[in-house]
Amino acid sequence: MQTSPDTPALVIGGGPAGLMAADTLLSAGHRVLLAEAKPSLGRKFLMAGKSGLNLTRAQPFGPFLAAYGGAEAALRPMLSAFTPGAVQGWAEGLGQTTFTGSTGRVFPEVMKASPLLRAWLARLDGMGLERHTRWRWTGWDGGACRFDTPEGLRHITAGVTVLALGGASWAKLGSDGAWADILAREGVALAPFRPANAGLCVAWSEHMRPHFGAPLKNVAFRAGTLVSRGEAVISARGLEGGGLYPLSPALRDGAALEIDLAPDLSLEELTARLSRPRGKQSLSNHLRKVLKLSPAVRALLMEYARPLPDAPEALARRIKALAVPHDGLRPMDEAISTAGGVPFAALDEALMLRARPGTYCAGEMIDWEAPTGGYLLTACLATGLWAGRHAVQRLETR
Template sequence: MTAPSPSPAAVHLVGGGPAGLMAAETLAAAGRPVVLHDAMPSVGRKFLLAGKGGLNLTHSEPRPGFDTRYGEAAAALAPWLDAFPPQALCDWAAGLGVDTFVGSSGRVFPAEMKAAPLLRAWVQRLRQQGVVFRMRERWLGFERPAPAPSSDAAEPAQAPPPLRLRFAGPQGESTVPAAACLLALGGASWSRLGSDGAWVAPLAQAGVPIAPLRPANVGFHVGWAGQAAGWSAPLRARQAGAPLKPVRLRMVGPDGTVFDRAGEFVLSDYGVEGSLIYAAGAALREQIAATGACTVHLDLLPAFSLDKVRADIAHPRGPRSLATHLKSRLGLEGAKAALLQEVLHRGLPDTPEQRPDPADAAALATLLKAWPLRLVAPRPIDEAISTAGGVRLDTLSPGLMLPPGPALPAGVFVAGEMLDWEAPTGGYLLQACFASGRYAAQGLLRWLHHTGA
């Protein structure tokens, strides 16, 4: 009689966002028992919030253009996207009964523009696959091994400690031994939904290199040298929330790269926010960190050439006011007209030379084609849509395992927004989170196979 083969050891997953849930699905589908812990009473809270904005799941932009949205991290992310490309994400959603469509901007959304139906169907399927959900269990770190007794002999290199995860739960603290674990703890924004970045301390203590967490896809404060206030009171009162579209934003980044793109954003009480600002956000943030401010130039009339704008402004306007003249000839109104007023009547921007004489058509045209917007600080990280920084990608094994060390057990894998990559909005964030969850779980399965666990 042959002995029954032992059931495979359970994998412990921490973090039930898109990355963790996708990892759970991959592991369970491979026949591994999976226990998923999350500090919150339910999983996917940020995913549900993303659903309030329509749930932009991914983008229809073909690869390799798609990959370039991840900037410097693009090469490191390519294998994740190979493992779970955008089309696979759409097919996967369809498998959960959620059809997707491509919006006019190329962004991909579920037909219902909501996250709840997808999450509900997904969690139900995971339960059927045997995934055990342990809610209200906060991961605190790894159990630290007792220090070895000292001896006079030369110390051998310290072996990694056994993998034991510490949790704080409703019943107090507990320690869980695991064959392997996968952390998908998210970034550090919207902390009330669970992603609070508190994982940085225990991982740093274990010797994991972590790039500082910074806000990404977030608004920026405007400010002008020598002036306490940002926008003038009239602009804040009348234009906060007003869209600025279409507009073109140009800047030279700290490394000399030129950002020059058309799009839209909104004026806010404190400054500016919205997709075009988010797209330029990484360069804006780094420039501000380096020099304290970043001036970008806005083409408020991107549909018209400088010559056309100049000629239209110079066209005789009779008794009409300048504002009426610009509106009728160039369609300049609303938030765009308010920006002109900021310069002409409220003493912006910084230097008097930049303030044109309203009678000087050439100077006015130059201002409308290159309005100097000075940004001085990003909004706080807790407000951000996503987080830059995190576990450094160059420290990870090709399967996304952390390198074991004296304070770091072997068999710890990581996925999702807690890794050091960033991308603009447009579906690129969720796509990378899903794909990294799939890819890290595949790496974990290979590692278990090799170690025989």
């Protein structure tokens, strides 16, 4: 005789992907138990929103999708079902008015993550979400999920389960990748975790010390075939910032870094400016006046281009492609996100694990990566919605 499960739907992980899956199941009228290992929900979400919560990116869908690189084809159905416009509508449905910045980044007007999370949890609680914190999932015993809880060992059976356990960065906030061993024991062949959206290790000379903390603005970064226009910060350990993060895949694989210090000028225009008579001015003052290079940019040029060529065209070429030696990305736990995890080959089109029918995956635990700027959160929400919808279908057809 078959016994009823403890809950129709179990969601493990209380970040954006897990909450979206829970929301979808609850909205369809199914009872949901959500288990989170940390003392509170959405800890990484709140941390990411401390400097301004970037919800999504308002841009044509083709370029938006291209930001996901090798996972573009696999994520297309999910992102088509929950577009950047849908993300804005979802946030505004929770009472958070949004605005779009000059670069297309979309933010809530309050800029913070906490009001959005509070409104979302209030909505979920109002629909009857049963949530437990400090419940750490430790695997399966037969058909039951096993949890270490403050009250001791618990076993939960469910009609469907959604795993939304995050990647392997920011372990103190819950994304520790410890689930990988559990899935590996189930025969899931995982892609190794690797840092993404991480700072770059650069061994500066003492000459650069006065510029630690200074931004590099109006520059373009190149590594391999990847190019990014944006801002980065000179830190004691190297370079970090949104302008550099899109190059993580190439830099992680050992590609050299080049910086165009004057991306708005062609080589010919730059050469013409450098050919102007400088009189008794020092070359540094000449560069400052004719190119408007900031002190930090000039310092970077002096760090890696000395002795500077006297010929204007040769100097222009150096400025347009300044080679910056580096020692690779910062360690994984210092990265904003990770590549690796559950490959799409281990999942069916519904994001259900082939090795565990009835168990779905969502969010950063799946093997995809994207730069910061709204892409990460959008894909977490979209995969959570997709997994939740298919979990609903399974419940309602069985």
